[in-house]
Amino acid sequence: MRKVLLMMMVCCGLTTNVMAKEWKTIRFMVEGAYPPFNWTTEDGQLAGFDVDLANALCEELKVTCVIRKQDWDGIIPALLARKSDAIIAAMTITPSREEKVAFTAPYARVPQRFIMPNQRDIDTSQEGMGKLVVGVQRATIGDEYLSQTYPDIEIRRYNTFDEAFSDLLNGRLDTVFGGAIGLRSGFLDTEEGKNYHFTGPSYTDPKWFGKGVGIAVRKQDEDLKALLNNALDTLVKDGRHKSIADKYFSYDIYHTEVM
The missing domain is CATH 3.40.190.10 (Periplasmic binding protein-like II)
Known part of the structure; x- marks a missing residue:
């Protein structure tokens, strides 16, 4: 009897694992x-x-x-x-x-980019970045990349990019780093962003910026x-x-x- 029950449990288990959920x-x-x-x-x-x-x-x-x-x-x-x-x-x-x-x-x-006022361009050397206050969205790949690549920069983390854009406009940030499409549509293509531009390279290295x-x-x-x-x-x-x-x-x- 135990063997029969064991066999039934195994069979039922296998059936449950094989059956896919009906979504x-x-x-x-x-x-x-x-x-x-x-x-x-x-x-x-x-x-x-x-x-x-x-x-x-x-x-x-x-x-x-x-x-x-x-x-x-x-x-x-x-x-x-x-x-x-x-x-x-x-x-x-x-x-x-x-x-x-x-x-x-x-x-x-989506590549990652920096944005800055039109009259400024970014220097991505360790020395150049060490002079900047950079805004990022918290817990993003941009946040992780900057934290590990530039230990001397001041990073300010925001819940949304809109909060970072506000501080950029008010002079509390030198630059914002993030996904280029979101930066363009959310800021550069708006009236508030007309005096700002992409600066520096497009970042696409899969090691940091994924697939x-x-x-x-x-x-x-x-x-x-x-x-x-x-x-x-x-x-x-x-x-x-x-x-x-x-x-x-x-x-x-x-x-x-x-x-």
């Missing part, structure tokens, strides 16, 4: 503060490329789409705590993040990762990805590596 709803998280990828409108609605892409993925997969806002520094902990199923928030795929979560194939590529922007899921949700990868591949091949991207970007977001 009827996918709960996405965005930051809601990083245009044009995602932002919060005046009436509290979420908008942007990430939001439209999430809806298109759900439409392709024929599942219900739930999209909610989560502050950046708590976005991975919220995923691991099962408060959502996936993060679609312009998150770059990096080795340190891959230790915590799994990523789909990239759906965008592109992907959708993050929990490591155990391999079935969800596969579903999203298949749907993303379909959207790219049939042109829907480009159609969505063209609403927000004047360049090829899928292949862009340098701006």
Whole structure:
């Protein structure tokens, strides 16, 4: 009898492991503060490329789409705590993040850049950087890169880039460092940013700046990762990805590596 029960338990266990979850709803998280990828409108609605892409993925997969806002520094902990199923928030795929979560194939590529007033250009030597006060968004790849590469600079960390832009305008920062697309759309292309420009190189080294922007899921949700990868591949091949991207970007977001 014990052998029979053991065999039944083993068989049931194997069956449970093999059976994939039937995903009827996918709960996405965005930051809601990083245009044009995602932002919060005046009436509290979420908008942007990430939001439209999430809806298109759900439409392709024929599942219900739930999209909610989560502050950046708590976005991975919220995923691991099962408060959502996936993060679609312009998150770059990096080795340190891959230790915590799994990523789909990239759906965008974003170099990192510095911005400064038009009359100034950045000196990226250790001596030059040591004279600067640099603004970054907290817990981003830009924050990590500067912290480890330039130990003598003063880094000020912000919850959102909008807070950093405000301090840059008020002279409390010399420069802001971050994803070039967000810096352009969120600041340089605005009236307030008309007297500022990109300066220095475009940073794309995969060691620091990852393999592109992907959708993050929990490591155990391999079935969800596969579903999203298949749907993303379909959207790219049939042109829907480009159609969505063209609403927000004047360049090829899928292949862009340098701006």
